[in-house]
Amino acid sequence: MALQMLLFWMLVLVTCSVNAFALASNVISNSCPEDCGNNVSIPYPFGVGNGCYVGDWFEIVCRNDTYNDLEFPKSFLKRFNLEVLEIDIDAATVRVRYPIFSSCTGGMDRKKNQELEKSPFIFSSYNNSFVAMGCNNSASMWSLPEESISYGGCKSPCDRGPFRNGSRCNGTNCCQTTIPSNLHAFTTTIEPTSSKYCNYAFLVDQDWFENNFTMPNPTMSVPVVLEWGLDVTSFYSLPTMKNATAREYKDSTYFCRYDYPTIGNSMSSRDSTKGCRCRRGYRGNPYLLGGCEDIDECADPFLNYCTNTRCENTEGYFRCVAAKNIRPFIIIGVSASLGVLFLIFGGWWSYKVIKKRMRIKRKEKLFKQKCELLLEQQLSTNNKDSVENTKLFNSKELEKATDRFSADRIIGHGGQGTVYKGMLADGRIVAIKKSNVIDEEKLQEFINEVVILSQINHRNVVKLLGCCLEIEVSLLVYEFIPNGTLAQYIIGQNEEFPPTWDMRLRIAIEVAGALFYLHSAASSPIYHRDIKSTNILLDDKYRAKVADFGISRSVAIDQTHLSTLVHGTFGYVDPEYFRSGQFTDKSDVYSFGVVLAELLTGEKAISSSRTRDTKSLAAFFVSSMEGNNLFDILDNRVLKEAEKEKIIAVANLAKRCLNLNGKERPSMKEVGRELEANQMTPKVSTLKDKYGEIEDVGIEISKEYDVVSISTTSGMDGIRPDL
Known part of the structure; x- marks a missing residue:
């Protein structure tokens, strides 16, 4: 009797641990329609009829459309009234x-x-x-x-x-x-x-x-x-699931991610797994109880590698077993192999010689092609001497410097390529950028960056040491900048060397000086076109170095703008450039304004944590100033270390840079002068003598901005077209 009671309670515990999702899957597997009479399969968590779908958002309804007196069944997502053409469970x-x-x-x-x-x-x-x-x-x-x-x-x-x-x-x-x-x-x-x-x-x-x-x-x-996406925790009620510290739930046939937002919130990006998937070696629907079934790899020659052996299917995989009567074939094979060994060795030696010659010819062809492009760019920019002085590295030298481009040497990734840390034969530490893609566009960007950087000689612009023209992908060699990007420095808040107010102001002055040099002091004006905090590097003394000139362009001295397809990074692109397709020096000023706002607030240029209409830092910053809330959004260290007068001056300058009308923005020369003047301004004891109580500071911000800017109503809200 005691044994029977024990078995009964064990059965109750097991039954209670089965989740509601598994129970629902038992129902839909027997009674729910699999389609609407057309070729569109409707797998769970979607479904037709009560109890056949996980929630109202996934309900499918079937309707008939009439065309030429013929009826055609169709499937619709009921909540949206949108016709369903295909549902892919694996891709979600x-x-x-x-x-x-x-x-x-x-x-x-x-x-x-x-x-x-x-x-x-x-x-x-x-x-x-x-x-x-x-x-x-x-x-x-x-x-x-x-x-x-x-x-x-x-x-x-x-x-x-x-x-x-x-x-x-x-x-x-x-x-x-x-x-x-x-x-x-x-x-x-x-x-x-x-x-x-x-x-x-x-x-x-x-x-x-x-x-x-x-x-x-x-x-x-x-x-x-x-x-x-689905909140997987709504499917599982197992205690091990609810209290687990890992971010997955899994068994032998499927696995689920369960750290996702609930229905109605923003979902994760495509790179993240949503919901459940069958494990490798299984296929089917992981949302059904027993829905992931073993694949018979032996039935498909493309799924197994058992060529001269017998394939045996196992749960989730397969194994190759030696055939019973293959010994004579082994003896014949060994004998034949001994007979042709010399021929194989000779063929292999010939292949290596031919391959080496082909590789040498290919390098010569690539070298000639890139040299021709460089010569063409030299003639168009009148910069022949500086380009010819750029050192040409060979591929073997750079492979040795990076341990054959080992993953351990990677120090950064970007849209243009991967950056490796390397050491040249003379002991110099360098950064080597290797392009990700082999195509004509990337080759043009490679040549463009060589030509642009060869024109620049400025202490706050990363120095190009040379390039490699021998292989398909582009290789550029720069001076090594050890302290990462400005974005990492601001967001990471380095405890050993924190971003103080003086450091932030100095970095802003250095970047402004570099941009003024590009716009006005270079041999011909240069528009950077991708100014952002991740393209500003910090050297061993935390001095700013502007980098990444892949999409930069030189313009004639009398040229006022550059008409191109829109390039850049969301959150930094000038709205006026986006609408007109005309990039001016004031477009770089707008991007610098976003960087200045990052230095003041410690916030990212685009953030999903802010409200829908202020995801852009530019819009958030301007609206906060116009709402007299500047001191509510500043970085704590800025509030603690900087005088309010100086903060207001820099904030007003950032707002002017973010003006939606490019003509109303200051030049980089004016920006640099105002920042340097702010740095040199004598320290004042308190703000109270000039502005009264701190609560009145927001009103004074607006008054000061009325003096330095024509428009006091500009902001990211002004981007939208007229109604």
Whole structure:
């Protein structure tokens, strides 16, 4: 009797530990529809009917559409009323049909896209592109609800005619760009145009657009990929799951991540695993009880490597077992091998000789190609002597300096490439940047950086020591800067050498001096085009060194702007440059203003922790000043060490740099002078004698700004188009 009671309570404990998700999976595996009568499979956590889906956001409804008196069954996400084209459990994506936005009036039009707000779905930045089509169509994406942040956009060129079938984005009436991650909602804006044809702006699945799109019309819908995530803790009630310190829950067939936000909050980026996945060696649906089934690798020759042996399938894997009657074949093989050993050795020696000759010829070809590009850039910049003085390293020397580009030598990653720490034969410590991609565009950026840096001789600009022209990928050799980036220094708050107010002010002065030199004192004006705190390095004495000139450009002395496709980094790009495509020296001033705001606040240029309309530090900083809340957002060390008068002066200067009208911004020469004047200003004892109580400081900030700036209402809110 006691044994029976013990077994009974053990059974109760096991039953109670089974989660609600597993119970639901038992129900849906037997009674829930697998599709709507079409070719779209509906796996759990999606479902049709009560009890067949994990939550209301994942409910699918089936409808029939009639065309030419024929009915076609379709699947729809009920909460969004969007037709479902495909659900991918492994990738955590759902492909839907989404309407395009069109404007046929010639005026400004906009559309709010906020169906996904507070849902577990986002628009996939990995799969989708933002496309604008039409004659001189300027279309863009803006944040909701205030439409104060620009997410991106582009302007399509015009061929003086309507769309042509099959044109897509081949440079005529069309342009496309990427979209930001974690995008739930946005406003699409089409600028006014004199074209008599319709203009379009829409999100679209990039693969479908490249292979299937022909010509738009105002009523059509196109495929768009949505990513989704789940709070896995809602599925599991096991005590080991709830109290675990690890960030995963797993068993022999599947694993789950469970440190994700709940439905309605912003989700993680695509690089993070969402929900559950079957383990390697299993396939199926990890959200169903027993849904991950073993793969028979032996049934598919591409899944096993058992060539001359017998394959035996095991749980989650396979093994190769020697065949029973292969001994005669082994004897024959060994005998034949002895007979052809000499031939094999001779063939191998010949192959090595031929390969070496091919490698030498390829190096000679690459060297010639890059030298020709360098010569072309030299002639266009009138900088032949400085480029010729750039040292040319050979590939073997740089491989030896970095232990064959060992992962242990990596000191940084970036959009342009990977940076390694190396030691040359003469004992010098250097930084070697190796390009990530082998293509013509990266080669042009490589040549451009060599030519630009060869023109510059400034103590606050990183020095180029040389380059390598022998191999496919680009290699640039710089002086080694030991103390990392300004971003790491500000955010990390180095305890041994903390970022004091004097250090911050000195770094700002040094960067301003370097930019003034580029704009005014170099042999020809240079626009950096990517000023940000991660491109400002700190040497052994924490002096600033401006780096990364891959997208920089030289301009003629009498040239006022540079017309290019928009390049740069979100949070630092000048809104005026984004809208017009014209980069000026004042665009670098705007980016410097963002860096100055980072130095004052210790905040990142873009942060998801702030509210939707102040994710941009520029917008957050300006709105805080206009709301008399400057001292609420400053870094604690700045508040503790700096005098309020000096803080106000630097903050006003940053605000002027962030003015949405480029003409209203100061030049880098003026910025440098004002910062140096602030540094040299005698120390004042208190702020109270001039401003009264601290509560009145915010009012005085606005008064001082009225004197130094024409516009007191500018801010990131001013970026949005006129209604």
